[in-house]
Amino acid sequence: MNLTNLRAHLELLRAENELIEIHAPVDPYLELAEIHRRVIEEQGPALLFTNVKGSAFPVATNLFGTPRRIDLAFGPRPEQFMRQAVGAMERLMPPTLKGLWGERNLLIDALKVGTKSVPAQQAPVMQVCDTDRPMDKLPVLTCWQEDGGPFITLPLVYTEHPDGGHHNLGMYRMQVYDGQTTGMHWQIHKGGGFHYHEAEQRGKALPVTVFLGGPPALIASAIAPAPEHLPELLLASLILGQKLPLADDPHGGHRLVAEAEFAISGLVPPHERRPEGPFGDHFGYYSLIHDFPVLHVNRVWHRKDAIYPATIVGKPRQEDYFFGDFLQRLLSPAFPVVMPGVKSLWTYAETGFHALASAVVRESYAREALTSAFRILGEGQLSLTKFLLLTDQPVDLADFPRLFELVLERFDPRQDLYIFNKTSNDTLDYTGLRLNHGSKAVLAGVGEPVRELPRVYAGGALPGIRDARPFCGGCLVVSGASFVDDPELPQRLLQQAKAQLAGWPVVIVSDDAAVAERQSSFLWSVFTRFNPATDIYADAEVRHHHLSYELPLIIDARMKPGYPDELVPREDIVKLVDSRWKEYF
Secondary structure, eight states: OOOOSHHHHHHHHHHTTOEEEEOSOBOTBTHHHHHHHHHHHTTOOEEEESOBTTOSSOEEEOTTOSHHHHHHHHOSHHHHHHHHHHHHHHHTSSOOHHHHHHTHHHHHHHTTOSEEEOOGGGOGGGSEEEOSSGGGGSOOBBOSTTOSSOEESSOEEEEEOTTSSOEEEEOOOEEBOSSSEEEOOOOTTOHHHHHHHHHHHTTOOEEEEEEEOSOHHHHHHHHSOOOTTSOHHHHHHHHHTSOEEEEOOTTSSSOEETTOSEEEEEEEOTTOOEEEOOEEOTTSBEEOOEEEOEEEEEEEEEOTTOOEEOOOOOSSSSHHHHHHHHHHHHHGGGHHHHSTTEEEEEEEGGGTEEEEEEEEEOOSSTTHHHHHHHHHHTSGGGGGOSEEEEESSOOOTTOHHHHHHHHHHHOOTTTSEEEEEEEEOOTTOOOSSBTTEEEEEEEEEOSSOOOOOOOSOOSOOOTTEEEEEEEETTEEEEEESOTTTOTTHHHHHHHHSTTTTTTOSEEEEESOGGGGGOHHHHHHHHHTSOOHHHHEEOOEEEETTEEEEOSOEEEEOSOOTTOOOBOOOOHHHHHHHHHHHHHHO
């Protein structure tokens, strides 16, 4: 079933008992988000709020918050098509008439990929055009109490290169300042930001159109970690299984996605910045206030009965976790084509995706894995990866404990750890010494095992440590004083307890060793809280310009001064939702 718009998606969810309508009045300031978070924690249904205070538009959330709803939204066809397409590329080299005939069904499907023009009267998004402070009328959510204001959380931001041609569809949160202006959170290494940079260099304003709603495929294409020059509208069409209808805007500018719920059109002037944030983001912390470009809204097109789609992010697992898994499965067959030598690749939603990635790579000659590492770190959004794990062993990369054990069994500290300081960093990752600056690490474990990994700690008391728990074979999590109270704890462990810890390749210093009990808590607490260049401790010597390390590696993954606060709901909102729970449902 091809879901061509949001309402078709909602009807399917309703038919599958995967949607609940909430008719009680709900405040878009904090209350709605708290309801959503509780429902998703219980793996509950999608939600349609029909009575949102201050707006005539209903709000739909949690549309993709379980694996089943992901399957309902997209079905098996996109993944099957991607696997067939990649397989056909191999089978058709060189192309032959017999080979082409064998792939005729795939070629027929490929002819459905693209866009098509429809007249304005066949574009539901163009039923209403609002130019009178239109942003005031949208039910924009404030999700966390320290947020700088209400934010649009599912915006599909469309831009084109100032010289024409290449387009980008990305998802960049938008803080609503007033009825006519919003922030535009263009992060580094993102396509919309590249387009704005080029326009700003020319002293020109960049036209921007922001779509809300439409086919689920449109959302998927906007957030997919696709190669930079792959047109997102074509990817949306591929996922949808048919051409994407577009209509001309009679006021000029970009063509509009005909089946969207809203289309926000405006300009981002050059050299204008405004404080944006804080915002409780998918890392599970508040991203702080920084200056970002400003969108000046000229008009908002929308359906007469438009529905406003939204999501709420925060500590994993949230809705983006399930979306991220789907997109990685979808695109994984293409990774070996784009990056020869990379057999499979995974990034971890529990870490905000960019903080940790892993790959199974080819090692047909000595150190080939390192060439794959450089290729991964040079590929689009993957260039923001902070910590990269590599192995040549077949493994389900989503099973992080098993992957980590395979790497640690094979890891040679004299040659298999590389730390690159003074690199770019994800805008949302505050572990570097300043915004957008940080470091990267590559840890490889290939070939045959070189050690047996301990699974139980029996080394006796450790200086300054009150708790020690294994996360997996070879990785020990310990906790003692906070960073503020004892910043030298990791270094002291290395100096005074190296012999006790010698059997453990990696020792994590955490604020709470109990994070070792679950993969999700371990990944989130560890990889969002350390900068490789400043927080990895190990004895090492320089040999021919290479740092040759000794075990153990001690990683300081405690909270540190300057890190933003964790996301915690406001107590009075929690009590309000408690008291109204039966009213909602």
